Amino acid sequence: MDAKRFITVKALDLKQIFHNELNAIYGRDEVETFYFLSTEFYFNISRLQLALDPEFTFSKIETGQLITVLNELKAQKPIQYVLGETEFYGLKFKVNSDVLIPRPETEELINWIVKDNASRQTNKKLKILDIGTGSGCIAIALAKHIQNATIYALDVSEQALDVARTNAEDNQVNIQFIEGDVLDKTSWSCQMDDLNFDVIVSNPPYVRCLEKQEMNPNVLDNEPSLALFVDNENPLQFFDAIAALAVDKLNIDGQLFFEINQYLGKEMVTLLDAYKFEGVVLRKDLNGNDRMIKGHMI
Secondary structure (H helix, E strand, O other): OOHHHOOOEEHHHHHHHHHHHHHHHHOHHHHHHHHHHHHHHHHOOOHHHHHHOOOOEEOHHHHHHHHHHHHHHHOOOOHHHHHOEEEEOOEEEEOOOOOOOOOHHHHHHHHHHHHHOOOHHHOOOEEEEEEOOOOOHHHHHHHHHOOOEEEEEEEOOHHHHHHHHHHHHHOOOOEEEEEOOOOOHHHOHHHHOOOOEEEEEEOOOOEEHHHHHHOOHHHHOOOOHHHOEEOOOOOOHHHHHHHHHHHHHEEEEEEEEEEOOOOOHHHHHHHHHHOOOEEEEEEEOOOOOEEEEEEEEO
C-alpha cells in the first residue's frame, strides 16, 4: 500500500484499513492488537485515548509511518521486529533478526527457576549460566528476580551478544557475556576455567527440520535459523553437549534447566538419566506440552 496517497486519516478509518489488508493473514483480534501496539509505540497514543476520541486524526507523516508498519506486517514480518522491541517477563527487550523473539513458554521456565531458587538465594550468592542467550531475555530476567546472583551468558553469535548487552544496559543489570560455541569446548573453556555454577539453564536450538511444516512463515522467513533448527538425525546434540558441560561445571546440588522440544520429552529424560542427574522432572507448559526439564547434580 502506498502511503503517499494519504494526507490525513481518522484513526478509526486507518484501523479499518489495517483490518481490510491484514485480517486474512492474521485474524481480526491479532490485527487489532497490532494496530494499537503500533500507535502506542510510535506516537504514545493508547487504545483508551483513541476510544475516547473517535474523531482523532493522524497527520500525513503519522499515517505514512503506520502504513509502513502495515506493509511490513503484510509481508509477514513479526510485529516484534517491526517495532524493534517486545515484552518478556514484565521487562522490555530490543529484538531484531539476529535473535529469537522471546516466547511465553520461556517465561514459564523463568518462573520455575525463580520459584525453585527462592529459598536458596537467601543463603549464598548464586552463580548462574545461561547458554545460548540470544536477546539475553533469560539471563536478564533471572538477574532481575534472583537477588544476589552473578549471571553469565554464552552465545555463539557476536550479533546476538550485541543485542543482549544493550538489553542488559537498558534493564540495568550486570551480566558477564561470553562468546563461544557450546559444541566447541575450545571456544569457551579458557573463559570458564575457574568458574562453577549453581544453576545452568538453556533454551537451545531444538526444532527438527521435519517440523518446519508446522511453523508459520513469519517465523521461518525472519527468525535466525541458527537459533531454531537441528538435524533430524541428531536433534539432541545441543542438549547432550550442555549436559556434559553441566556435569563438569555444576556445583554439588546444582540445577540444570532446559526448554525442550515438546515431542522429545522421554528422550530428554533418558539423556539426563544417562548423565546421572538426580530428581529429573519433566514439566508441561500451559498448553499441555512437554516443554521444560530439570535435573540435579548430587
